Amino acid sequence: xxxxxxxxxxxxxxxxxxxxxxxxxxxxxxxxxxxxxxxxxxxxxxxxxxxxxxxxxxxxxxxxxxxxxxxxxxxxxxxxxxxxxxxxxxxxxxxxxxxxxxxxxxxxxxxxxxxxxxxxxxxxxxxxxxxxxxxxxxxxxxxxxxxxxxxxxxxxxxxxxxxxxxxxxxxxxxxxxxxxxxxxxxxxxxxxxxxxxxxxxxxxxxxxxxxxxxxxxxxxxxxxxxxxxxxxxxxxxxxxxxxxxxxxxxxxxxxxxxxxxxxxxxxxxxxxxxxxxxxxxxxxxxxxxxxxxxxxxxxxxxxxxxxxxxxxxxxxxxxxxxxxxxxxxxxxxxxxxxxxxxxxxxxxxxxxxxxxxxxxxxxxxxxxxxxxxxxxxxxxxxxxxxxxxxxxxxxxxxxxxxxxxxxxxxxxxxxxxxxxxxxxxxxxxxxxxxxxxxxxxxxxxxxxxxxxxxxxxxxxxxxxxxxxxxxxxxxxxxxxxxxxxxxxxxxxxxxxxxxxxxxxxxxxxxxxxxxxxxxxxxxxxxxxxxxxxxxxxxxxxxxxxxxxxxxxxxxxxxxxxxxxxxxxxxxxxxxxxxxxxxxxxxxxxxxxxxxxxxxxxxxxxxxx
Ligand code: G6P
Numbered sequence: 001x002x003x004x005x006x007x008x009x010x011x012x013x014x015x016x017x018x019x020x021x022x023x024x025x026x027x028x029x030x031x032x033x034x035x036x037x038x039x040x041x042x043x044x045x046x047x048x049x050x051x052x053x054x055x056x057x058x059x060x061x062x063x064x065x066x067x068x069x070x071x072x073x074x075x076x077x078x079x080x081x082x083x084x085x086x087x088x089x090x091x092x093x094x095x096x097x098x099x100x101x102x103x104x105x106x107x108x109x110x111x112x113x114x115x116x117x118x119x120x121x122x123x124x125x126x127x128x129x130x131x132x133x134x135x136x137x138x139x140x141x142x143x144x145x146x147x148x149x150x151x152x153x154x155x156x157x158x159x160x161x162x163x164x165x166x167x168x169x170x171x172x173x174x175x176x177x178x179x180x181x182x183x184x185x186x187x188x189x190x191x192x193x194x195x196x197x198x199x200x201x202x203x204x205x206x207x208x209x210x211x212x213x214x215x216x217x218x219x220x221x222x223x224x225x226x227x228x229x230x231x232x233x234x235x236x237x238x239x240x241x242x243x244x245x246x247x248x249x250x251x252x253x254x255x256x257x258x259x260x261x262x263x264x265x266x267x268x269x270x271x272x273x274x275x276x277x278x279x280x281x282x283x284x285x286x287x288x289x290x291x292x293x294x295x296x297x298x299x300x301x302x303x304x305x306x307x308x309x310x311x312x313x314x315x316x317x318x319x320x321x322x323x324x325x326x327x328x329x330x331x332x333x334x335x336x337x338x339x340x341x342x343x344x345x346x347x348x349x350x351x352x353x354x355x356x357x358x359x360x361x362x363x364x365x366x367x368x369x370x371x372x373x374x375x376x377x378x379x380x381x382x383x384x385x386x387x388x389x390x391x392x393x394x395x396x397x398x399x400x401x402x403x404x405x406x407x408x409x410x411x412x413x414x415x416x417x418x419x420x421x422x423x424x425x426x427x428x429x430x431x432x433x434x435x436x437x438x439x440x441x442x443x444x445x446x447x448x449x450x451x452x453x454x455x456x457x458x459x460x461x462x463x464x465x466x467x468x469x470x471x472x473x474x475x476x477x478x479x480x481x482x483x484x485x486x487x488x489x490x491x492x493x494x495x496x497x498x499x500x501x502x503x504x505x506x507x508x509x510x511x512x513x514x515x516x517x518x519x520x521x522x523x524x525x526x527x528x529x530x531x532x533x534x535x536x537x538x539x540x541x542x543x544x545x546x547x548x549x550x551x552x553x554x555x556x557x558x559x560x561x562x563x564x565x566x567x568x569x570x571x572x573x574x575x576x577x578x579x580x581x582x583x584x585x586x587x588x589x590x591x592x593x594x595x596x597x598x599x600x601x602x603x604x605x606x607x608x
Pocket of ligand 1: 299300301302303345347348349350351353397398399443525601603604605
C-alpha cells in the first residue's frame, strides 16, 4: 500500500532509490517518482505506471545528479494514477517535497482552509495538503513545522520530506504506517520495508508512532513528538538478500510455493521436543486451560487460516471460536470478556484494519496473541504475546508460504490448547504433533505433482466462472483456493459450503461450469459425492481434490481428480491449498496475467 524510500550518502542516489522502489513494488505499482537535491535545489521526476516507466523518464534527464533523495511507488487511494497524482508532492515554491504512505482523513477540511489562504493544488491527492501545510507552518525550522503538521492531520502516515534549507538531509515521521531507518556506513536510508535497503545494510531502527527522524549521511537522530532526542535499539536483519530474489524461478509466487515445505518445517520443528509442543511465548498455561472464548481477527488469506483454525480448535480443544474480518470486528461492538483470548493473524504485521481491530480488542482488557511473519512489525510489537511464523520474506502479492506457516502455527496452538485443557492424552498429543511435523514432506509430495496441476490449468484456463465447494475444513480451504484464483487470474470465482449451494447459488451452475470439489475428509466424503452429483446433474464439470483416503469414493463421480496425501483430516487444508495454489498459478500464467503484481492489489494494506 504505497512504498517509500529515502537515501542520503555519497553514492549516486538515483539508482539507489530506483532499486529500493523496485523492492517495494509489491506494495503498489500504479505510479512512481523521486525527488532529490540537485545542486542544492529539489528536482522531481515522476510518472504514472510502473518503476520501469520512471526509469525511462530518468534516462531522459541525464544531467540529474544527486546524493540524497526520496522515492515513492503508489497504490492509488485519492485520485487516479496520473502523473500529477504521483508522489513526491511539492510546496508551491518547490522548497519542500513529500512522499507519503497512508491516508490523511481530514485532508478535505485542510485543503479548503489552505485554498482560502491562497494555496493552489495541482493534484487530487490527500498527500498534497502535507506539502502545503508544511510550507504554511515553516518559519525556518522544518522539524517544528512537521510537528505542527502532525498535530493538525488525522489519519495514518509514513512520511519522507526534503527541505531545500537542509540540503542532503531527509526528515521522516510515522503514525500507523510502517517506517524503518536503515543504518549504513556513511549512508542512511528510510523505507517502508527492509528489502528496499538490504543490499546496502542489515542494521536498522524501527520508527514508532509519533516519532520524527532526521537523517544525514553520517547521522540519524530520532525525536519524540516533543522534539526531545530519544535512543533507539539497533536491530539486525537475519535473512539475506537472496531470500528476497527470484532465484531462477519465473515468478516470486512459484518460488514461494516451492519454499513451503521449508517454511512449514522452520515454523514447526523448533516448537516440538520429544512429541510435546512448546510454544515460545510467555503466555501462561493456566490461561490456555481457562479460556472461555477465542476471537480470531485477520484480513484476506490470514482470515481464511482463522476459519480453518475455528474448525480445528473447536473440535480438538472444545473452546468456542469466533473468527472475524478485522474490518468488521473493529466497528461491530464485539462482546469480549477478560477470560477470552484474541488471536491476531497477519503476515506483514502492518495491516491497518488488523492493527486497529487488535487495539480495539485491547481496550476491552482482553489478552492478545499475534501470529506474525515480519519480526518487529507494529502488530508484533503491540500484541501481548507473539508467535512468529518463519516463512521468510514473501514478495508475491498473493500469499502462499505465509498462509501455510500460519496454518501450521494454528494447528500447534490447537493441539497445545487441547492438551492444556486435559482433552487429549500425552500420547494423542504426540500423534497429532507428529502429524503436523510430517506436513512439510507431504506438501513436498503435492508440489512434486506440479505437472498434473499445470495440465488441469491448461484444460480449464478459459473458464469464466469457477466454484469451489467443500465441507468443514475443506470449505475453509476452498475460500483460500477461490481467493488465489480470482486475485491472480481475474476469473470470477466463489467458494461455498457444499451443503449450502442448493439454497440459491446452484442456479448459476450450467453446462460446463467448472466446480472444484474439495473432499479430503473420509467422514464427509459421502455427502460430497451427493453434492457433486447435484452439480453434475446440472451440467457442471467437476475437478475433485481428494485425499488418498477418499480417492476411490470420488473417482467415479468426478471428471478429473487430484489426490493429496492423507493426514489428520482437519489438517488437510495444508495440502489441498497447495494444489489449488499451483492450479491458480498455471491458470494465471496461461492467461498472460501479471502473477506477482496483480491489478489493483497490494501486498501490505496499510490503509483502511
Ligand atoms: C492483502 C494481501 C493478502 C493478505 C492480506 C492480509 O490483501 O494481498 O494476501 O492476506 O492483505 O495481510 P496480512 O499482512 O495482514 O497477512
